[in-house]
Amino acid sequence: MRSAFARALPYAAVGAIAAWLFFEATRFEFHRRAGTLGPDAWPKLVLALLVGVCVYEIARIFFSPRHSGGAVGVLQELIGQSAPAPGEAAEVAPPTRLLHLAGGVGLTALYVWVIQRLGFPLATAPYLFVFIALGGYRRWLVNAAVSGIGTLAMMFFFMKVVYVSLPIGTEPFAQVTIALMRLMGVR
Amino acid sequence: MDVLAALGVGFVHVFQPVNLGALFVGLVLGLLVAVLPGLTLVMGVVLALPFTYTMQVTPAIILLTAMYVSGTYAGAWTSILFHVPGEPIDVPMLWDGYAMARKGEAAKALGWTLTAALVGGLAAATVMVALAQPVASIALTFSTPEYFAIIFFGLASVVSLGGASLANALVSLFAGLLIATVGVDDTYGAHRFTFGVPILSDGIDYLIVMVGAFGLGEVFVRMEQRFTSAPLESVDKVTTRLPSLREAGAVKGTYARGCVLGILLGIVPGAGATVASFLSYGVEAQYGRRKEKMGSGIPEGIVAPQSAATASVGGAMIPLITMGIPGSGAPAIILGAFLLHGLQPGPQVFET
Numbered sequence: 181m182r183s184a185f186a187r188a189l190p191y192a193a194v195g196a197i198a199a200w201l202f203f204e205a206t207r208f209e210f211h212r213r214a215g216t217l218g219p220d221a222w223p224k225l226v227l228a229l230l231v232g233v234c235v236y237e238i239a240r241i242f243f244s245p246r247h248s249g250g251a252v253g254v255l256q257e258l259i260g261q262s263a264p265a266p267g268e269a270a271e272v273a274p275p276t277r278l279l280h281l282a283g284g285v286g287l288t289a290l291y292v293w294v295i296q297r298l299g300f301p302l303a304t305a306p307y308l309f310v311f312i313a314l315g316g317y318r319r320w321l322v323n324a325a326v327s328g329i330g331t332l333a334m335m336f337f338f339m340k341v342v343y344v345s346l347p348i349g350t351e352p353f354a355q356v357t358i359a360l361m362r363l364m365g366v367r
Numbered sequence: 368m369d370v371l372a373a374l375g376v377g378f379v380h381v382f383q384p385v386n387l388g389a390l391f392v393g394l395v396l397g398l399l400v401a402v403l404p405g406l407t408l409v410m411g412v413v414l415a416l417p418f419t420y421t422m423q424v425t426p427a428i429i430l431l432t433a434m435y436v437s438g439t440y441a442g443a444w445t446s447i448l449f450h451v452p453g454e455p456i457d458v459p460m461l462w463d464g465y466a467m468a469r470k471g472e473a474a475k476a477l478g479w480t481l482t483a484a485l486v487g488g489l490a491a492a493t494v495m496v497a498l499a500q501p502v503a504s505i506a507l508t509f510s511t512p513e514y515f516a517i518i519f520f521g522l523a524s525v526v527s528l529g530g531a532s533l534a535n536a537l538v539s540l541f542a543g544l545l546i547a548t549v550g551v552d553d554t555y556g557a558h559r560f561t562f563g564v565p566i567l568s569d570g571i572d573y574l575i576v577m578v579g580a581f582g583l584g585e586v587f588v589r590m591e592q593r594f595t596s597a598p599l600e601s602v603d604k605v606t607t608r609l610p611s612l613r614e615a616g617a618v619k620g621t622y623a624r625g626c627v628l629g630i631l632l633g634i635v636p637g638a639g640a641t642v643a644s645f646l647s648y649g650v651e652a653q654y655g656r657r658k659e660k661m662g663s664g665i666p667e668g669i670v671a672p673q674s675a676a677t678a679s680v681g682g683a684m685i686p687l688i689t690m691g692i693p694g695s696g697a698p699a700i701i702l703g704a705f706l707l708h709g710l711q712p713g714p715q716v717f718e719t
Contacts, residue, residue: 194538201545201560210557219552219559223545230541237534281591288583315590342420 188238195234202227283314299349299357305331332360339366370500380425389426393433400434401441401453408438408454409696413582416574416704424708431704432684435697439640439676440484443669447476448605455641456676459648463661463668470664474608479666481607482615483625483673490626490674491633491681495688503689506714521636521692546571574703581696610666621651621667625674632675633682639695640676647675688712 205223212218287310295303308327317323338344339361348357361367380386393415400411412434419427442453446460447468460480467476509517526536549560550570561567615622625647632643651671652661661668686692691713693699705712 191534191538198541204560208557208559210552210555219555219557223548223559226541226544226548230538230545233534233537233541240534277591277593280593281587284587284590316593337417342417344417344420 184241188241191234191237191241195231195238198227198230198234202231280314280316284311287311287314295347295349297350298353300346301331301335301360302349302353302356303347304334332364335360336364340364370496373500374496381429385423386426386429389422389430390433393430394437396430397434397437398441401438401457402445403453407585408435408442408456409581409700410585411438412697412700413578416578416700416707419704420707424705424710427704427708428701431697431701432680435701436488436677436680438697439680440480440673443480443673444477447480447669448473456644456672459644459672460669462648463664463666466662466664467666467669468664472664473605475610476664476669477605477607478609479669480673482610483622483670484677486622487626487629487674487677488680491630491678493681494630495681495684498685499688502685503714503716506690509714517690517692521686521694524636524638543576546576573706577699577703581700614666618666618670621655621670622674624650624654625671626678629675629678630682633679633694634685636686636692636694638679639683640679643675643679644672647671688716689714 202224205220205227208218208220210219287307291303291307305327308330309323312323312326313320335346338346348354381390396411396415397408400406400414401408412431415431415434419430422430438454439456442457443460443464444453446452446457447464450461450465452458452461464476464480467473467479522540526533526540545560547570549567551558551561551568558568628647628650629640629643632638632646633640648661648668648671651667652658655661655667655671657665657667683694683698686694687698687702689712691702691711693702702712710716
């Protein structure tokens with residue numbers, strides 16, 4: 181049962197987010213014209229279907245647990261039937277680290293949130309450092325060098341070579357970005 | 368005749384130094400990303416995309432497409448030599464390619480792979496050139512209902528063919544549709560899911576979604592799997608030994624079946640090179656002349672998946688160029704490159 185809860189949790193989360201977005205879609209501000217679909221029609225339809233899929237999958241997990249894998253794609257099923265594996269030992273799936281995955285996703289969300297405030301270099305270097313460490317690489321000096329040099333290289337490439345503007349950040353952090361830009365000759 | 372003239376102009380363009388350079392770099396990079404553990408073909412194309420920002424559109428598209436083509440080929444090397452597939456496409460190579468290498472014929476196995484990729488690529492390119500303009504002409508007559516039907520078919524086939532879990536495929540589909548609704552509505556001017564964030568008013572750019580889904584998504588998957596890669600042992604020096612014309616002629620049926628299957632599955636949204644590779648091997652194992660020997664290290668087991676995988680590239684380019692519909696990951700990134708350079712693939716491409 182515990183594993184069923186664990187399998188149902190992502191669908192519950194997605195369903196809850198979809199339901200909240202459906203509520204948001206009911207609050208779009210516009211002047212409705214008679215006989216036409218409003219700008220809320222498609223988002224509401226998509227969200228309703230998304231909630232429906234999540235509810236169906238949760239129900240399936242709890243009430244039809246034997247039917248575990250879900251409907252396999254037609255071609256994938258054909259592949260399974262048609263592709264022999266002569267003399268092949270069954271592939272052992274690598275162990276998964278869901279907590280690290282969640283940490284990586286959370287870290288990336290945090291990066292998106294802070295980059296406008298800290299600016300590209302001050303947000304990216306620590307992000308890369310922590311992300312690499314979270315990935316299991318614990319040689320700190322190499323990690324720091326890769327993060328620092330990688331950030332400066334990306335900054336140089338985007339701002340100096342391909343002229344893509346990157347977030348400078350807000351004061352006082354913007355001063356660091358501007359100083360680095362001056363060093364790189366970026367105007 | 369127009370097609371041949373356009374093809375001639377295309378050849379002239381390709382042999383210009385910049386374009387030839389882009390072709391060479393793209394081929395080498397595609398080989399590298401397919402061979403290096405931890406880098407997938409789609410991720411490689413995503414990583415190469417920023418380097419095309421300052422390029423003209425022609426070399427940019429050449430570079431990314433060359434990566435796509437060569438990436439379907441080089442992963443077979445590690446399958447054959449080390450029993451480690453570089454890409455999911457190359458898993459069928461483990462069965463006959465590796466078996467042939469274990470019999471002491473690794474060079475021959477690599478030779479069969481090369482000829483299969485060559486034949487598959489050439490056949491698919493020929494079909495693509497021949498079909499692109501007629502398909503675009505038909506697409507020019509399309510109106511909203513026809514486009515709706517095509518998009519509906521594409522999305523439905525992606526969901527029904529591609530996913531290992533139908534629920535996950537549907538969740539992905541609806542999430543993608545939902546992302547497309549973010550921003551200010553064109554007709555009513557209503558703000559949809561912008562939450563007061565100005566940058567969201569313009570909507571979420573297609574390319575950003577692609578890079579996030581295929582680039583960052585791949586990193587997260589690798590992180591979940593502890594960034595583990597199978598260790599590669601060193602092997603003696605191996606050179607590619609091409610099969611003779613007589614040997615190649617003996618499996619011409621396999622080449623033909625692989626090419627046809629690859630092109631057809633390339634056109635179908637959601638199928639792509641991996642499905643083409645597996646299915647082609649499966650068809651050969653069921654209907655091939657030496658089906659009972661499949662898996663023992665025979666050329667048919669190498670030619671079938673490799674020719675189909677490479678041929679699927681040309682097939683995938685047909686709906687991409689003529690209707691702007693990408694069938695799988697790499698074409699989706701190439702579509703992003705087109706858009707980045709101000710070109711909207713579709714029937715009008717041949718008008719401009």
